[in-house]
Amino acid sequence: DQQVKQNSPSLSVQEGRISILNCDYTNSMFDYFLWYKKYPAEGPTFLISISSIKDKNEDGRFTVFLNKSAKHLSLHIVPSQPGDSAVYFCAARAISSGSARQLTFGSGTQLTVLP
Amino acid sequence: DAGVIQSPRHEVTEMGQEVTLRCKPISGHNSLFWYRQTMMRGLELLIYFNNNVPIDDSGMPEDRFSAKMPNASFSTLKIQPSEPRDSAVYFCASSDRLSSYNSPLHFGNGTRLTVT
Numbered sequence: 001d002q003q004v005k006q007n008s009p010s011l012s013v014q015e016g017r018i019s020i021l022n023c024d025y026t027n028s029m030f031d032y033f034l035w036y037k038k039y040p041a042e043g044p045t046f047l048i049s050i051s052s053i054k055d056k057n058e059d060g061r062f063t064v065f066l067n068k069s070a071k072h073l074s075l076h077i078v079p080s081q082p083g084d085s086a087v088y089f090c091a092a093r094a095i096s097s098g099s100a101r102q103l104t105f106g107s108g109t110q111l112t113v114l115p
Numbered sequence: 116d117a118g119v120i121q122s123p124r125h126e127v128t129e130m131g132q133e134v135t136l137r138c139k140p141i142s143g144h145n146s147l148f149w150y151r152q153t154m155m156r157g158l159e160l161l162i163y164f165n166n167n168v169p170i171d172d173s174g175m176p177e178d179r180f181s182a183k184m185p186n187a188s189f190s191t192l193k194i195q196p197s198e199p200r201d202s203a204v205y206f207c208a209s210s211d212r213l214s215s216y217n218s219p220l221h222f223g224n225g226t227r228l229t230v231t
Contacts, residue, residue, distance in 0.1 A: 043223050044206070089157070089158060102171065103220060105157055108158075
């Protein structure tokens with residue numbers, strides 16, 4: 001039973017265009033969401049996050065949008081660069097889980113930015 | 116600044132053998148997590164520790180898996196006996212519980228385990 005779902009295993013985008021990565025969740029107790037980026041042979045690294053009290057958080061080329069009613073979040077990268085090619089994981093945390101540090105991850109989306 | 120250090124980077128073993136994966140968290144971090152990444156299930160939490168104490172091991176797949184954290188700077192994940200379906204990348208991560216609740220996890224580079 002996946003509580004965090006990334007339904008697109010892969011995405012290809014042309015350099016300079018916008019990349020949009022999507023994530024859906026089922027647990028209404030999730031109150032904090034994060035995106036991690038992973039290069040081959042490395043561990044995931046934190047990219048950007050958003051609290052459930054907000055609907056948008058922006059950091060440079062990266063913006064995360066949260067739609068709580070739809071239980072959906074998305075990561076926008078604009079403009080996309082070849083160095084953005086990586087696997088992107090969506091993750092969520094429920095403060096009421098009793099284990100405040102637990103993250104539930106999606107299965108990841110491989111983004112390829114074509115030069 | 117040293118990050119989370121995992122060893123070995125790669126492990127190839129035969130079915131039935133014991134495998135031990137090692138992790139050194141970031142100094143000062145007092146929460147440590149073991150995750151497993153597979154194609155089918157993505158990143159799954161296996162177990163996590165706060166102040167060296169196991170808090171939640173509900174993700175440990177079966178009794179063949181065990182994890183210890185004898186001190187704040189070292190943890191092991193052991194599989195005995197190993198099976199081919201254990202083949203995956205195992206990640207260790209740490210975080211600083213004393214800082215914001217929402218502080219992100221810092222991951223090591225993982226151990227790629229292949230059981231033949």
